[in-house]
Amino acid sequence: MTVSEVQQLDVEHLLHELTLDEKISLLAGIDFWHTAAIDRLDIPSVRVSDGPNGVRGTKFFDSVPSNCFPCGTGMAATFNKDLLHEAGQLMGKEAKLKGAHCILGPTCNIARGPLGGRAFESYSEDPLLSGHAASQVIQGIQSEKVLACIKHFVCNDQEDRRIAVDTIVTDRALREIYLKPFQIAFRDAQPKSLMTAYNKVNGEHVSQSKKLLQDILRGEWGFDGMTMSDWYGTYSMKEALDAGLNLEMPGGPRFRTPFPLAHKVNSNEIHEDSLDNNVRYVLKFVNEALKVGIPKDVVESPNNSPEASELLRRVGGESIVLLKNDNGILPLSKTASAGNEKIAVIGPNAKVTQDSGGGSASLTARYKVTPFDGIQNKLTEGNNTVSLEYALGAFLDKSLPDVGELLVNENGKKGITGKFYKNPPGSKNREFFESIDLLSTRIFMSDFKSKYIPVEQTLFYADFLGDFTPEETGTYEFGCSTMGTAQIFVNDKLIVDNKTHQVKGDAFFLGMGTREEKASIELEKGVTYKIKVEFGTGPTYTLHTEQAEKGGVYFGLRIVSTPEKEIQKAVDLAKKVDKVILCVGISKEWESEGFDRPDMDIPGYTDQLIEAVVKANPNVVVVNQSGSPVTMPWVEQVPALVQAWYGGNEAGNSIADVLFGDINPSGKLSLTFPRRIEDNPAYLNFGSTNGRVLYGEDVFVGYRYYEKIKRDVLFPFGYGLSYTSFEFGDLNVQANDDTLKVLVKVTNTGKIDGAESVQLYVQHVNPSVIRPVKELKDFEKVFLKAGESKAVHLELSVREATSFWNTYKSKWQSEKGTYNVLVGNSSDNATLKGEFETTKTVHWLGL
Template identity: 70%
Template sequence: MSPIKTTSYKQLDIDFLIEELTLSEKISLLAGKDFWHTVPIPRLGIPSIRVSDGPNGVRGTKFFNSIPSNCFPCGTGLAATFNKELLVEAGELMGKEAKMKGASVILGPTCNIVRSPLGGRSFESYSEDPLLSGIAASSIVKGIQNEKVVACLKHFVCNDQEDERKAVDTLLTDRAFREIYLKPFQIAIRDVNPKALMTSYNKINGEHVSQNKAILQDILRKEFKYDGAVMSDWFGTYSTKEALDAGLNLEMPGPTRFRQLVQAVHAVQANQISEEVIDDNVRYVLKLVNEGLKAEIPDDVIESANEDPAAGELLRKVGDESIVLLKNENNILPLSKTAIKGQEKIAVIGPNAKAAQDSGGGSASLAARYKITPWEGIKNKIQEGNNTVSLQYTLGAFLDRNLPDVGDVLIDEEGEKGINARFYKHPPGYKGDRLLLANYKLNTSKVFLSDFKSDKLETNDILFYADFTGTFIPDETAEYEFGASCLGTAQVFVDDVLIADNKTKQTKGDAFFLGMGTREERGSVQLEKGKSYNVRVEFGTAPTYTLEGGPVEAGGVYFGIRIKSTPEVEIKKAVELSKSVDKVIVVAGLSKEWESEGFDRPDMDIPGFTNQLIEEIVKVNPNVIVVNQSGSPVALPWLDKVPALVHAWYGGNELGNTIADVLFGDYNPSGKLSMTFPKRIQDSPSYINFGSTNGQVWYGEDVFVGYRYFEKVDLKPLFPFGYGLSYTTFELDNLVVESFDGSIDIQLQVTNTGKVAGAEVVQIYIEQENPSINRPVKELKDFGKINLAPGESGLIKISISIKEATSYWNGLKKQWQSDKDDYKVLVGTSSDDIKLEGKFSTSKTFNWVGV
């Protein structure tokens, strides 16, 4: 789909248009035209503009066979850089890529709170801390809008779990709402004014946010003075009159469900909905169109991938800075690319070693333009040396919920990696011409057909068939599993023999992020190393589904291949290999199958047998380095037994290179945890109040989220907020704190006292000495990052407004309040490592509202 043609990028005269538009035309503007576009009014020169998913990168308008994109590190990884300027650069790259996809609006960033390690979309947000979340979001928005592309900040507000996300009623105090959950949005609106805002799915204290007048009008419009457009999350509109009255300007996606022409016109004519309300909502939609026109996207743009090497360089820099070194006993890291004496042997083991965990799942995921696995990144580093270091690999443990994607395993008809896909009107065995609809080469075996099109199909015809074929050449002689899950029906054949049947026997499962598909059905067959086998998957779309409650779209199919083994066999192989090498790198963690939009994690454990794998390896080799990839905390029961732990998040395209950069010291790690890692899920402040109970969730921890809770109850976490090690050391001194003209000016000196260059993140926390209410021990109020050569010193200067540094929400007065009191300025390198302390005082108590 292409945007409606425009003849000019000239700004629309909104007042004139509101006078000229008919009531029917006005109503048509208040919902999307389709999944990705606004409605045009050609009669008056109002064009359609395009939006695109964008938290991890800009996908474009297609799920099926989409144009590849550059994938950024996940949100919690971006925040871990603590680098405002770098995040602006990342936002600028997102803006550039949006224009290459013809999108003038990016649906992101996401700045909800990481309230619990179990939140399905925690990876997509930034932090447990509202200030870090707000600054990270502001930096990304600033970069996007520097490119004249609209940033749509989401999800406003309290969209902090996936359990019953469209129905759950979030119950919380006004103070927690203001100080924790609204605060990131307030900061972004104050500092960079995002031109669009997306409402959340959930209710707050009994009312869906998308129709909550107190939130959208009283707070957002009147108090925050927000003047951008407000759109729903996809299918997150629940009413007609209430949502319009509240100021939900744009229902997405289209075509509308709640703003149908006949019904809406009737409501206006019956004085149920005021025409002034219609005009007000239209005004904001037209403002959004005007903002979109500023991107000057050409008419009939053809989506394209950004293959500029500079994009990969920036992604690698962002990924390098996101990685957090959590443990490094006896300086086992960094590793050397060359052995000093003889030859050094390194084993690379683990389910994520040869998998590219670029992002979490759901709408944040996309078809990455390329991916570097940790194995590839490490192997490339070793090849830079003098070949005195050798690498060996074994799997060690399985991670996949379903059999892995084989888009880069199968060989297509041209002898290259890939899958041939042929779509037909009629099923296999049809007596006659099956009528070929389309022929594609795919790079993935996870096929979602919601936007498949063919001019040989009637409009809205979703019944068709596909054959997916490729050649499989096994690496070793063994029994192999083949399997498929689907929205429709599917059968997997190897050399024309049926191996896996998801057609004649289907069981309800959770395939696809909508959770509407079948369970994966598997079968196995013995195969010989080096021999070629023809793999064919025969698929029928949703109308062929044999279970109740089938989807209304074309559906899709996921299929995969894996050597058949047991955990015991794989662990035994890993242990034997570990005995024969000098060091072991275990690459573990989660994947988008376990951390995704659509569901929350059941616990903090790494699934499967990864923990047992590490426990057994450390028994035979003490030199174990674990690289964990996850967007939020996981349990680490073996932590005391391994000398090194690196947290690498979901790292985008360059994930393998960035992991290798840190492991081998080509980049000195400078990332800091954007959330607290508890020792166990029971220690999480939201533990007893997470997930929906009879349609409700109570935010019982109130303002004590993350480190605020751990410090208040004096509970030691596994790793504190803001924590991260380096290969060098830093000294902080010469703190100067001065307050005047409504601000606190802070200055200190940072010195690199080690032997290698590095960067340190200096964190500024404020503590009230005599609080009149129950407050956190201290709260993050700003931070700065400085790069220093060995022996070099530099100054960090930070200015913070007194009202932001000292205020809390007074629920009785319904205003922010700053107390007359003495305050401590606590300067450190993590929330529990305070190096310097200063003081300032305020001379009066005052209240305020706004941003």
């Protein structure tokens, strides 16, 4: 069926037909993922789904597996607009397989500082790169008729007290830095919906701000789509409706409940027109959703296509940034030059797939490739003569790790078996009702459903069963945290009790669970042990909160060791091999929605591990996985360094492709990596202080700050090396009153095919206000064979390239004067210079 054949709702007619209660029901979700349906008038329910780096679907518990994309900062590091469009298209296709009409993403907040819990989920510190990345992903999603919901509008750039914090920001910084990526996305991609931020801006919650939702979003930018709150991010009834927050999510509603809202309308506390206008935008959203063509009886399914895997691998490969390559240690060879060569893969991230950061961006990936697996796969191709060995080196986990991959369920497959009961362990004639096999030992039951118990029933019990066979004899530590009650048994012996005495901790979403309780036991290599976790749902929780509901349990285990012992094992191995690949970084336990990082350091003993291994063997390649910068005190000692982000399903293969030269690295840093957290412009003004945060750096975010005060950084914005070399030349700059045209020739002067990112910066020679040294205004990626040259054409609006926000006039101002065009391949290497003149000062608003 074509779009023209889809039956559309007559919105204005329906506004006359709907009863007051029906209108009210449309203004809030009915559950976590769905809008209300009005069967009487053939108004269907619309399904939304997370998220920014993959489409989860409608389930947290036992969810249908998804394809996980690289994190936002990694996606932006590709500097490849066409590839980001392709990624968006794949997201749109996946949404339809999950029955979702709308994807809750992309996220295009600003990574203001390295410590933001969701910095990984956003794209960049730079508003133009963020805006173009969001725009391309949105265009890709909506090319599949699926709706994109751009988020979080605006200044949701930290997690500390995010629902209460008041962001104090100047109008100029708000416009030039924080609103700018949204403005670009609305100009170029027209997303069909928008999600408001949790926080306040200058004293007012965004979700009830007329200035932001009416004056700017609808008035200046002409947005005609639907606005929705972030989940539980609505704070009022009247104010939010009058400001134009169309949809409260999730449901059931907290503020838009039938009786009080109807009373407000009937008593003229809320104007009927205000109610109708919000309903109008919801109905328009439903009309757009109808064009997706998702059947009512759709069953969620994974996208198992090899084409999806190939694209994820390509995006991951292009996101990887080569930061150091002294003496050409990379790419590694798959064939030993003389005799047999040995490579050691060492590190806490070697045999773990860091596919995404934590929170709503995380999902159940349909498969995961670890760096070790990717490297091993590479070395088993063809007649390779390089052998591989492994050592852990250091622990990274904040809590004991998920051991779903290490256990065997009752059907003999990886994972655990969950057996569900209506009554607790030890009950006479205990009533069993369902058995489910699970792949993870991090179990969140919030949306658990069974046809054998009522949906509203929150009290039930489960035994989670799995066999564990240790690979070495030793002392093993078991542990669990819960939002409910839990006990761990090994061969029917109670080992861990998180039931009879519970202590508050920070487990689960927003820290509503217990601390992790631990205990140790001796296990023998090769012996199979039966692991059982007896779990009671939220109502059994002795620290009960309303949010506990069905609750959950996280449990894990690992061999007991000391940091010194693990480092020594790694050093001993490093001495025996020719080269070492160190897989380090952080994880979703440390970088997640719900909290900010306390510092920029890699937790635990990773730094000591790297320094010890480099002393033992200087031929070291460090692969760092993080969504934002980390401190690197060892950086001068290591010859090769790769930034690999959170790489999605194909992380391990993408890393191996770059390390062994099957992909010539072309990623560029989407964030500046400072030497110390103290160097960051947000250092003195990050996090909530008495409920407020001052954006004291104003417009000088990221490289804008470092360049202005001439502060040395570890690695600059836009930076990234290649296995080949490029030369820029023949710069030609032409401009009239409206358009700036830039032409530059790029030549691959090396011996390997590769890609380079042309970055165009603009500098006002004599501005009337303090401005950054230069600002990124466009970019383009070009692929070149060895020895090949291509002309790269960049064309952009003069007013966009030159304007700043005039706070006196409350308008954009393109100032008469001389501007330099600086072109290069990073913010610190834009040495090709041209100039143009503007003949008049222009003020403007809108898109």
